Amino acid sequence: MDGNKPVTNMTDVGKRPAARRGVFSRRLSGILEPYYYVSPAVVLIVAVMLMPLILGLSYAFRDIRILNPFSGGFVGLAHFQALAHDSAFLGALINTAWWTFGSLAFQFSLGLVLALLLNRQFLGRRLIQALVFLPWAVPTFLSGLNWAWMFNPVVGPLPHWLTSLGLMDTPFNILSDPDLAMWGPIIANIWFGIPFFAITLLAALQSIPGELYEAASIDGATTRQKFISITIPFLAPTIAITLMLRTIWIANFADLIVVMTKGGPADSTQIVASYIFTQAFRRLDFGYASAIAAVLLVLLLAYALGVIALRRAMTHADS
Amino acid sequence: MASIEITNARKSYGAVDVLHGIDLDIQDGEFIVLVGPSGCGKSTLLRMIAGLEEITSGDIAIGGNVVNDLDPKDRDIAMVFQSYALYPHMTVAQNMGYALTLRKTAREKVSAAIDNVAGILGLNALLQRRPKALSGGQRQRVAMGRAIVRQPQAFLFDEPLSNLDARLREQMRTEIRKLHRRLGATSVYVTHDQIEAMTMADRIVAMYDGIVQQVGTPLEIYDRPANIFVASFIGSPAMNFLSGTCQITAQGCALILDDGTSIPFLAPPNVSNGQKLTLGARPEHIDIVGNGSAPSVPATVDLIEPMGLSTLVHVTLAGKPVKIFTLARPDLAIDSTIEIAFNMDKTHIFDSETELRLPRANEPFAAETA
Amino acid sequence: MSTPGKSRLRKTAYWGTHYLMIAAFVAFALFPLYWLLKVSVTPNDILYTEGVRMWPSRTTWDNYTFVLTQSHFPHYFMNSVIVSGFTALFTCIIAAVTGYAFSRFRFNGKIVIVALMLITQMFPLVMLIAPIFRILAPLGLTDSLTGLIIVYTAFNVPFATFLMQSFFDGIPKDLEEAAMIDGNTRFEAFRRIILPLTLPGIAATLGFVFTAAWSELLFALMLVSSESASTFPVGLLSFVSKFGVDFGQMMAAGVLALIPACAFFLLIQRYLVQGLTAGAVKG
Incomplete structure (x- = not known):
């Protein structure tokens, strides 16, 4: 009997050799198991995304023009030097910022309002939720075509409405006005992107424990105080991550612009992503297009790292 | 049913050692309770027996076979989880029969086994329900049933009662004990609740900081704790501790507290004058005595907790809180000074440095200290 | 203190605004x-x-009958169903x-793989064409x-993986441990116990990926040249070039193309929020 034996001694009792076989194979399969699970994804991503990316980056240092049979040579940093003096590219950079943050600000704020509205119980909520999320399912180029159509004063109602509201003197197509054209794709993008924010924020809202609001009510908090002291802090992580991912996604998202304005008029809606598209598939200059893409990738990476560093600094400051 | 032998089992996560060499022999049919505060390694040890955690070094044998390198499914053990871990998308019957179905047991045999166990646990009416439609107590029973149906080599319980309310917990405690008596199954039961440990165990394994502090029957552990940790952890209300310096005089030994109060005690062998000692006395081993009867010490009454059957008197002795348990219903005024006496046969003396208990020479079944 | 009448008024005002x-x-x-x-x-003739009229004085189904009987649209439509369906299926698995x-x-x-997946979300996809x-x-x-299907699956796997991870994070580990003790290997426990519990999450992921694949234009345009392998977005563009710009027919084709995406989306949108909520509880 063990009795009162504090087992602090480390006697090494002779090991039974039986049933030792298979040790190595089990340990090994235990170590390998996670890799079995992730290998299909890794293989696919490396083959279809990483390798093409590296290949694509190598194009940035080569002269690759589809129509020129003598192209293909190594040109070093020539593309990047040209890029530094390319006023269309610099304009596209500014337009990208404008396009991205213009779209994002409205998508997010309207998405948040919609999520808050849908977070209450009311008659017909399920049906309404299904309807307001619908634009998300509409193919982007179709919505691009449709919005372009609606902005057209001959076949679309929007210019006439704007005139009736006194915002326009006579109905005209904002897509052909260099000062206003960017608003066309931005509005189409807002329409398309609200559901994404509404869905993610609604999910986050619904995961806030109801007791918190009850406790706050008992403590005498008003609706606005509850929103500021409970809702916002709980949503903050979701907001931070979705805003960051969406910024990058929208900056890369050229479809609506390509469909609605093709970057025009006079490059006034040309963003970097659509400029890449134009260089690659209109001028067929893949080398130059890849150089622009490389710069965009670096800028977006820097942005993401900056945001992550900022967040880390802020959470550290909190604790 | 089978015995379980654990030999020098260690567990570390990277550089952090969680278990520092555990030796434990569990007899066939024994009900063992691993008890200790959270983070002491008891759950890790249980999960190592189950095969859910790798063993860093050492051996675990079930029924004489070393199972270190067997998957949980090949160890033929059943486990009851704290969260019950019932499969939400299966009915009670499917939950209970899952393991047997996986073993390709014939369908009639499975349903016979389920019916039998459902009868034992009173689950017959619930067999077609989903876990979501069950109360906490019912879920607990289903989790038990799922383990019993399999007739495994051993049962492992990971704090199975901690999500139940007090009354239900008490009821299930009795029920699990009765079941164990009926099935005679080797059981390892993890809990942080020392009452569960005391009432259920054949033997208690008290753990702290990844080390087994003491193994013994509940009464052995209660009456002769190996060290201050075990003495303080087991027993409710908890043991009182007073530390001071040993003073050996012609009249005998006494513990001199910080404020000079002197408490006489029966000296264990090998205590020396001036040694730092800690006196441990369970609340029921301190008496409130009338004035003049020797050897008593004065204490101030802080609080009286009547519990019906008994009364707990909180007093302050030499600046330290002391609890006294009495079956009487003393009529004491708060803040009044009373005389208390320690039952010298029952009080324990610990070395303040090593925290080990110093057994008296004439103690029955003298403890084998390491 | 507000009187009951006042608070009722405030309530009415709130719900009115709502x-x-x-x-x-x-x-x-x-x-x-x-x-x-x-449109x-x-x-x-009156297009x-x-x-700008809210509803035309005459309506016609001609555009629809033309699209369904005289064009390749049904064929494009089937191609899109195949591509989106298999993409959604493979991506989810x-x-x-x-x-x-x-x-x-x-x-x-692990951290390298996670970082790789995050970075893929930043690629200007145009560059990869x-x-x-x-x-x-x-490879033909x-x-x-x-x-x-291969390309779309690769593009959608990173986001879908993070989505699925958040669903799994919401399911207690005890469940598969119980299953492993009951006699499953880990993979069997994953398949038989954990997967059935993430069905809402899987439905949400399927929906996300299906709609994304359904509307993809750029790669469909650049990687496919023959009519037989064109998906409907490409087909819609060919509509433009072939018949001048026949907006009526194009919009009719567009409406038809919306139907499966929207139907699918309406079916799963409930799980979308539900699934994300379950994941968020623990994540």
């Missing part, structure tokens, strides 16, 4: 779709003369096992639905 705002959102969401529908049923590994295992290189074409061409995977 419904008004909801109505505005619904109108904003549905009006463009309504306009699409309107598609407007006869060609421009009655361009791969994302489920990968997301499960992210949720349950700690292993060397030419290189992907060069890699797929020798250009101008084929299989090639498109």
Whole structure:
């Protein structure tokens, strides 16, 4: 009997050799198991995304023009030097910022309002939720075509409405006005992107424990105080991550612009992503297009790292 | 049913050692309770027996076979989880029969086994329900049933009662004990609740900081704790501790507290004058005595907790809180000074440095200290 | 203290505003779709003369009958169904096992894989078209639905994986441990116990990926040249070039193309929020 034996001694009792076989194979399969699970994804991503990316980056240092049979040579940093003096590219950079943050600000704020509205119980909520999320399912180029159509004063109602509201003197197509054209794709993008924010924020809202609001009510908090002291802090992580991912996604998202304005008029809606598209598939200059893409990738990476560093600094400051 | 032998089992996560060499022999049919505060390694040890955690070094044998390198499914053990871990998308019957179905047991045999166990646990009416439609107590029973149906080599319980309310917990405690008596199954039961440990165990394994502090029957552990940790952890209300310096005089030994109060005690062998000692006395081993009867010490009454059957008197002795348990219903005024006496046969003396208990020479079944 | 009458008034005012705002959102969401529908049923001769009327004086189904009987549209439509369906299926399978590994295992290189997946979300995809074409061409995977499915699956796996991981994070580990003790291997426990519990999450992922694949234009345009392997977005563009710009027919085709995506989306959108909520509880 063990009795009162504090087992602090480390006697090494002779090991039974039986049933030792298979040790190595089990340990090994235990170590390998996670890799079995992730290998299909890794293989696919490396083959279809990483390798093409590296290949694509190598194009940035080569002269690759589809129509020129003598192209293909190594040109070093020539593309990047040209890029530094390319006023269309610099304009596209500014337009990208404008396009991205213009779209994002409205998508997010309207998405948040919609999520808050849908977070209450009311008659017909399920049906309404299904309807307001619908634009998300509409193919982007179709919505691009449709919005372009609606902005057209001959076949679309929007210019006439704007005139009736006194915002326009006579109905005209904002897509052909260099000062206003960017608003066309931005509005189409807002329409398309609200559901994404509404869905993610609604999910986050619904995961806030109801007791918190009850406790706050008992403590005498008003609706606005509850929103500021409970809702916002709980949503903050979701907001931070979705805003960051969406910024990058929208900056890369050229479809609506390509469909609605093709970057025009006079490059006034040309963003970097659509400029890449134009260089690659209109001028067929893949080398130059890849150089622009490389710069965009670096800028977006820097942005993401900056945001992550900022967040880390802020959470550290909190604790 | 089978015995379980654990030999020098260690567990570390990277550089952090969680278990520092555990030796434990569990007899066939024994009900063992691993008890200790959270983070002491008891759950890790249980999960190592189950095969859910790798063993860093050492051996675990079930029924004489070393199972270190067997998957949980090949160890033929059943486990009851704290969260019950019932499969939400299966009915009670499917939950209970899952393991047997996986073993390709014939369908009639499975349903016979389920019916039998459902009868034992009173689950017959619930067999077609989903876990979501069950109360906490019912879920607990289903989790038990799922383990019993399999007739495994051993049962492992990971704090199975901690999500139940007090009354239900008490009821299930009795029920699990009765079941164990009926099935005679080797059981390892993890809990942080020392009452569960005391009432259920054949033997208690008290753990702290990844080390087994003491193994013994509940009464052995209660009456002769190996060290201050075990003495303080087991027993409710908890043991009182007073530390001071040993003073050996012609009249005998006494513990001199910080404020000079002197408490006489029966000296264990090998205590020396001036040694730092800690006196441990369970609340029921301190008496409130009338004035003049020797050897008593004065204490101030802080609080009286009547519990019906008994009364707990909180007093302050030499600046330290002391609890006294009495079956009487003393009529004491708060803040009044009373005389208390320690039952010298029952009080324990610990070395303040090593925290080990110093057994008296004439103690029955003298403890084998390491 | 406010009197009961006052608080009732405030309540009415609140819900009035609430419904008004909801109505505005619904109108904003549905009006463009309504306009699409309107154009598609407007006869060609009054398409421009009655361009800004809310509803044309005459309507016609001609555009629809033409699209369904005289064009390749049904064929494009089938191609899109095949490509989107298989993309959604494969993406979900791969994302489920990968997301499960992210949720349950700690292993060397995990952070590298996670970082790789995050970075793929930043690629300007336009840049990848030419290189992907060069890699797929020798394998005979250009101008084929299989090639498109592979490319779309790769593009959607990272996001779907993170989505699935958050669903798995919401499911207690005890469940598969119980199953492993009951006699399952880990993979069996994953398949038989954990996967059935993430069905809402899987439905949400399927929906996300299906709609994304359904509307993809760029790669469909660049990787496929023959009509037989064109998906419907490409087909819609060919509509433009072939018949001049016949907006009525194009919009009719567009409306038809919306139907499966919207139907699918309406079916799963409930799980979308539900699934994300379950994941968020623990994540």
